[in-house]
Amino acid sequence: MSLTLPRRSRARTAALLALVLLAAPACADGGPAAGSGGTVKIGLLASLSGTYQSVGKDIRDGFQLYLSGHDGKLGGRTVELVVADEGNGAATAVPAATKLLKQDRVVALTGIVGGGSVAAVYPLLNETKVPFVGSNGRPELKDVSRVWHTSYLSDEPGEAIAAHVREDVKGSVYAIGPDYQGGWDELRGFTEAFAAAGGKLANPDGKTTFTPFPATTNFTPYFARIKASGANAVYTFYAGGAAVDFVKQYAQSEIKDVPLYAAGFLTEGGVLDAQGDAARDIYSVLNYSPDLDNAQNREFVAAWKAEHDGSPTTYAMASYDAAAVLDRAIAAAGDDATPEKINAAIGQLGQIASPRGTWQFSPTTHAPVQKWYLRQVRQDGRALSNTVVGDLATVGG
Secondary structure (H helix, E strand, O other), X not given: OOEEOOOOOOOOOOOOOOOOOOOOOOXXXXXXXXXXXXXXXXXXXXXXXXXXXXXHHHHHHXXXXXXXXXXXXXXXXEEEEEEEXXXXXXXXXXXXXXXXXXHOOOOEEEEOOOHHHHHHHHHHHHHHOOOEEEOOOOOOOOOOOOEEEOOOOOOHHHHHHHHHHHHHOOOOEEEEEEOOHHHHHHHHHHHHHHHHOOOOEOOOOOOOEEEOOOOOOOOXXXXXXXXXXXXXXXXXXXXHHHHHHHHHHHOOOOOOOOOEEEEHHHHOOHHHHHHHHHHOOOEEEEOOOOOOOOHHXXXXXXXXXXHOOOOOOHHHHHHHXXXXXXXXXXXXXXXXXXXXXXXXXXXXXXXXXXXXXXXXXXXXOOOEEEEEEEEEEEEEOOEEEEEEEEEEEEEOO
């Protein structure tokens, strides 16, 4: 099934190589260094500890992979990549971002795993006037003039798959997810689009069931609620360790035969290896799969596999694309690659050739206008894989 959904109006790797070179001198006014002397300093903030450590490492490694394939340069300038740990959320993300932006004086910031972390760091971006090229989910923000994302807005996965679930499931669907910013956004995207398509939630109050995060590790009581609701299918979003717990317990529960649909992060990357056969047959929606057949993806997957075990994830791909965006923008900024000039150049990039397929930034949301794919966990040789089984919506604009 393929369709295009109109956007609602709203402003919305340790590194593999440290690349520690001479830092660009600070500006006379104490602002971000302009990257003079042939160098440019980029800050990368990602969860290198905590619940989403695997996601953060993929973000770090995806950016580093692009650098490694381009002689450690972006826009013709040698990069000093300053990596910091986002941890589990805003409490650790804000001080780490403060150091990158105010002490290290990077000319651009990238990464960030959590939507809540993005929201918390957002005021610092406005204060320091440094562009942010994020590579994971993002909540709605009032002003995105210096905020760009190469991944997605947090409500888009659910929005992209909702009509398909409505068509595929004969009956009601139970919505469940984690009680924090990312979970709220991910489930809202699904439930609103599902209702607009004529779908009915099985949740007794007609609202998503949210589980305490990160405290919930036993989902059995929630599965009992789902069974009692008479749901014909389940839609969910979990990632990291919570995704492993949810999927393994689901496969052993009294609702194991109820079809499970999810935002693709439920079975993405290393969590699929940890889930094993418990994940078999799960349907998910995502903007990327390593089996996509295009020249950029073949090159990306080959380069990734030469450095890592397994296939690349959407997290690594989006961070690789963030490096590609900064590469072109820094080159376009010219001899004086200031944050302001880099930011302006990003807005003029147009179409971007990517492992996911060609995409471009929406002029209103500064997130990708991109195709989403329906995937199913299937056997691929000796391993399980998220195999693309169809096209879903093109979302953005």
